[in-house]
Amino acid sequence: MATGFYSHPVFLQHEMGEHHPECPDRLRAIEDQLIASRVDAFIEHRSAPRATDAQLALVHTSAFIADLEARSPAQGYAMIDPDTIMNPHTLDAARHAAGAAIAATDAVLSGELDNAFCSVRPPGHHAEPARAMGFCFYNNVAIAARHALEHHGLARVAVIDFDVHHGNGTEAAFRDDPRVLMCGIFQHPFYPYSGADCEAPNILNTPVPAYTKGEHVRKIVETVWLPKLRAFAPEMVFISAGFDAHREDDMGLLGLVEADYAWITARLLEIARECAHGRIVSCLEGGYNLSALGRSVAAHLKVLAEG
Structure with a gap:
């Protein structure tokens, strides 16, 4: 068996205007670095399918799905909020992004x-x-996790989110769902200015202040996350893998480096081996310094591929 790498050409067609940080070059930077680091030789490339309405509806309301389709522009741009913009290819890309997470879940299970x-x-x-x-249209990880629960009959899944921003959408999807343990670390106070006061028993948010470095994040993972994860014993692990907490990424003000992402990935792989037959599906979230993003994803994938 192998580590799968799901992507699709349509992801390069979605763009939100000149100078927008969430740009097609992000994926080009990842693929270039995978080749340069020789990690590419150890992964299996697969094309992402397109998610159906029924699959999106595992998390999203039918009214929301229909409204986004109605607002999709035939040309030019349609603004959802000041940072979140659709072009004519956006919803196709978003459906393939959700489809990638679902197909990866099926292949791993x-x-x-x-x-x-x-x-x-x-x-x-x-x-x-x-x-x-926040640059997001459909919640790829939440849809995949719900797919694992509803269509594969899993009893417990864990969702790990290490983006610099709080995964508010994932929390909203799973708050008070005892089948899901969500562990998140994020800079606070910071966009979207949520997550610090969640009292749901299945949500383990660990907000950290600006300028927190990798050593402190590792301590949180070791002393807070891992005991909870072992006690929960997930049957599958999902990762919202944001790399904008890197010290070179000016989207946020945290201080992680590639070695920290590799270390976190290794710890999550240990949990997956102990509890979930090694089953992990990771989905790209943030990461906007192109060099740091490429290097961090390569470090993340190297651990998964060697696992």
């Missing part, structure tokens, strides 16, 4: 793949059941 990474855009973890925001 069937035993075709050990684990998988979805190199997708637009990202997903800010997308709430009835709201697109």
